[in-house]
Amino acid sequence: MAKKSYYAPTIERKVAGAPGKFATSVPSYQDNIDEIPIKALIENYGSPLFVFSEKSIRWKFKEAQRAFSLHYPNVKFGWSYKTNYLQAICATFHQEGAWAEVVSGMEYERARLLGIPGKKIIFNGPSKTKNDLLKAVSEEATINIDHLDELFLLEEISVELGKKPRVGVRVNMDTGIYPQWSRFGFNYENREAYRAVQRIVTGNKLELIGLHTHIGTFILEPNAYYIAAAKLLNLAGYIETDFGITLQFIDLGGGIASNNTLCEQYLPGDIASPNIEQYAEAIGKAFNESPFCRKNQPTLFLESGRALIDEAGYLVSSVIGKKTLVDGQKALILDAGVNILYTSNWYKHKFTPAQPITGTIENTVIYGPLCMNIDVMRHGIRFPDLKIGDAVIISPVGAYNVTQWMQFITYRPNVVLITVNGDVEIIREKETLKDILHKEKLPKHLNLS
Amino acid sequence: MGTNDNFKRLAMSENGFLFDPQTGHSYTVNEISMEILSCLKRGMDESGIIKHIMDNYDVTEDQIKRDYNSFIVKLKQYSLYEETDKELAKKFKK
Numbered sequence: 385m386a387k388k389s390y391y392a393p394t395i396e397r398k399v400a401g402a403p404g405k406f407a408t409s410v411p412s413y414q415d416n417i418d419e420i421p422i423k424a425l426i427e428n429y430g431s432p433l434f435v436f437s438e439k440s441i442r443w444k445f446k447e448a449q450r451a452f453s454l455h456y457p458n459v460k461f462g463w464s465y466k467t468n469y470l471q472a473i474c475a476t477f478h479q480e481g482a483w484a485e486v487v488s489g490m491e492y493e494r495a496r497l498l499g500i501p502g503k504k505i506i507f508n509g510p511s512k513t514k515n516d517l518l519k520a521v522s523e524e525a526t527i528n529i530d531h532l533d534e535l536f537l538l539e540e541i542s543v544e545l546g547k548k549p550r551v552g553v554r555v556n557m558d559t560g561i562y563p564q565w566s567r568f569g570f571n572y573e574n575r576e577a578y579r580a581v582q583r584i585v586t587g588n589k590l591e592l593i594g595l596h597t598h599i600g601t602f603i604l605e606p607n608a609y610y611i612a613a614a615k616l617l618n619l620a621g622y623i624e625t626d627f628g629i630t631l632q633f634i635d636l637g638g639g640i641a642s643n644n645t646l647c648e649q650y651l652p653g654d655i656a657s658p659n660i661e662q663y664a665e666a667i668g669k670a671f672n673e674s675p676f677c678r679k680n681q682p683t684l685f686l687e688s689g690r691a692l693i694d695e696a697g698y699l700v701s702s703v704i705g706k707k708t709l710v711d712g713q714k715a716l717i718l719d720a721g722v723n724i725l726y727t728s729n730w731y732k733h734k735f736t737p738a739q740p741i742t743g744t745i746e747n748t749v750i751y752g753p754l755c756m757n758i759d760v761m762r763h764g765i766r767f768p769d770l771k772i773g774d775a776v777i778i779s780p781v782g783a784y785n786v787t788q789w790m791q792f793i794t795y796r797p798n799v800v801l802i803t804v805n806g807d808v809e810i811i812r813e814k815e816t817l818k819d820i821l822h823k824e825k826l827p828k829h830l831n832l833s
Numbered sequence: 834m835g836t837n838d839n840f841k842r843l844a845m846s847e848n849g850f851l852f853d854p855q856t857g858h859s860y861t862v863n864e865i866s867m868e869i870l871s872c873l874k875r876g877m878d879e880s881g882i883i884k885h886i887m888d889n890y891d892v893t894e895d896q897i898k899r900d901y902n903s904f905i906v907k908l909k910q911y912s913l914y915e916e917t918d919k920e921l922a923k924k925f926k927k
Contacts, residue, residue: 390892392900393866395851395907398859708903712910744863 392706392769394714394744413737414777417698418802422738422775425800430814431702431775432720434786434799438476440696442804445480448692451660452684455668456677459684462506464638465491467689467783468697472801472811474498477692485687489516492525506635506685508554508596510534510568517541521549528552528596528635530568535583535590542589552594552635553580557615559608565600572615578622585627592629594682595620598637602646602690606658606666612636613670621676635685636667642694644731644780652734660691690783697782699725700738703774704753714748716767718776721752721759724796725781726788728761735761738775741768750776754793786812791820840913841874853913860911865890869904873914 415422418437425433445461452459462485463477469491474484475498484495487509495505502523510530512520514537520527521541529535529551538549554569555577570577577595584590595616599608613636620631640663645653671677671684701720709715722728735750748767752759761778770776789796795815800808843860844852849867851860862870865886872882879901886897908914 387891388889390886390890390896391863391865393863393869393904395860395862395866395904395911395913397911398861706899706903708906712907714903744861 389742391742394746394769396744396746413739413741415738415740417700417777419806420802420808422700422777425700425808426702426775428808429798429800429810431700432718432724432797433700434724434781434797434812435698435700436470436473436782436799436801436811437696437698438801438803441473441476441693442480444692444696445477445482448660448664448686448688449481451664452668452686455664456671456684458681459686461692462635462685462687463692464687464689465494466787467638468693469494469787470799470811471498472809473693483685487511489513489519492516492520496523506687508598508637508687514541517549518545521545521547524550526550526552526593526633528554528569528594529580530554531570532580532583535580535587539587539589548589548591550593551584551590552596552633553577553584553592554596554598555616555619557597557599557612559599559611559615561600561603561605561608563600565598568598569596572619577619581619581623581627585629592623592631594631594633594635594685596635596637596685598687599639601639602641602644603639604641604657606662609636609663610666610670613667614674617670617674617676620682621674624676624680630680631682633683633685634671635687638687638689638691640686640688640691642690642780642783644690644694644727644733647730647732649732693782694780695782697780697785699778699781699785701776701778703770703772703776705772706770709749713764714746714767714769715751716748716770716776717751717753718761719753720761720778720797721754721756721792722761723752723754723759723790723792725752725761725778725785726790727781727784732762732765733778733781735765735767736777736779737768737770738777744769791815795820839915840870840908843870843913845870858911865900866904869901 417435418439461482463474463482465484465486478500483504483506484500485506486492486495502525505525507520507525507527518541522545527549542549555572556566556569557572558564570580584592597612597616599612616634623629623631641657643653643657649656699720701718703716704719705717707715745766745768747764750762750765752761786799798810798814799812801811802808842855849862851862868886869882872885883897883901905914
């Protein structure tokens, strides 16, 4: 007689007053991404593995473009390089019509290497070196000024190159959210931003073409964008009246939330995060109410990164060990750790088994493979019993992980893109020891061989 | 020393629901757990239980040994099981 199929024994105490229907989800499984079986992905490209869906990226971009242009047609997106600057990802957004939004010389070079002209690059950030700015000014990039020293440096460069840099002023402000970001740019409420404009006008070496703000990150309140847009447009009105300068753009930066769930958030992100239409409506309302806008129709720039790429990225990982902790909790050890999933510091990612579920659902701690106590991917998640070698899909992971990941004790894995045609392309190869040692130098007297 | 019969007082339903009339706690278990608990109730020892599971289910000895030990840890955690002096002595001898 054939033996019955086996799964590990479990016992779980029922607790009165357990969380309601929103706090726990019924685990299900997902055995493919864009119809490519997870098993085949692991067989061909290894585990762990980052997987991006080109279809999702393009769909999300179109959705955002449609949502914003419905309210205000003169809208343009700048692809936020720091969110994910893998060439294939940037190129996809550029093909869809996005400009490049960069925050360092390295990102600027990346954009140029992809063939993006300086005129379609927005250069932000607090750390632009003189060399970075010389290049950006000569190539007519739009430079959003972060602080007065940068303003003075740009004036110097203007004289040196005999060319007027095209600049915006970065503004920080109170939009009713906490924490208020005040470290970047010039403050709106205390008129520091107005004085910066005044300084640009009197210096007469820079061409002021716009205003920029970035109110924060993972903003769950669309109304904050209404306030930000209204304040910038109000300032733009003053600039026109007081200095006779009609600004060409209002840049509202990024910060729009994805469907991820913050660690301290109770409701899961796919319920708690506003959808892109709600942000578009809030911003569109401010633009359509503004007399400056009605008269001049400035370009609305958006530099949303996370909301456009997060859901298009998955991390496929495999179970390498199981254990029962001293408190009786189940623990799984995966082959992907916090070093490659940097965003696990602030998100409770979704963990989905990649094969049909057997056995009971239990509270489980999910660890990575690092020999470090901090390597916890999820605390106390309701999870089914998995076998060694079973795969798990971690999502959404498209934003910030493949830029902020760290090489530590092992190699960073392959990154693949599932194209719109259903082909799988490696867009970043798994590292080798040669890659890691490439930049190291061993002084002669320490050579042991 | 200890007694291992706390689990004997559990009321077990056929579909994996356990109730402890002494503490009022209730538990859910899966099919394999039900098998193991039934064996324990019948007074079978570890090796007998492992053999019983291996005879009936598609599992290697290594796997069931690991899982059995994890399961016992959990029972202890819920104060449902304690090893008897005899069992401890047997383990110690090993």
